[in-house]
Amino acid sequence: MENIDPAPIRAPLCPICGKLRVEAFKPFCSKHCADLDLSRWLKGIYAVPESDEDEGDGRRPDADAGEIHS
Numbered sequence: 001m002e003n004i005d006p007a008p009i010r011a012p013l014c015p016i017c018g019k020l021r022v023e024a025f026k027p028f029c030s031k032h033c034a035d036l037d038l039s040r041w042l043k044g045i046y047a048v049p050e051s052d053e054d055e056g057d058g059r060r061p062d063a064d065a066g067e068i069h070s
Helices: 031-042
Strands: none
């Protein structure tokens, strides 16, 4: 039987500075890094991309406009 070493367990790191994460500031290592992240969101440095497509039922908003159903 072959002896296989399991993959090393990676410690969770702060996404701002790369130091070890601290449970009290999860996922960050400190209040400073948490505040930096919040500041970036508030300044618009981070943004969730918008989609030009309507996420509705796939129909054009004006598809039924002017149609008469009997």
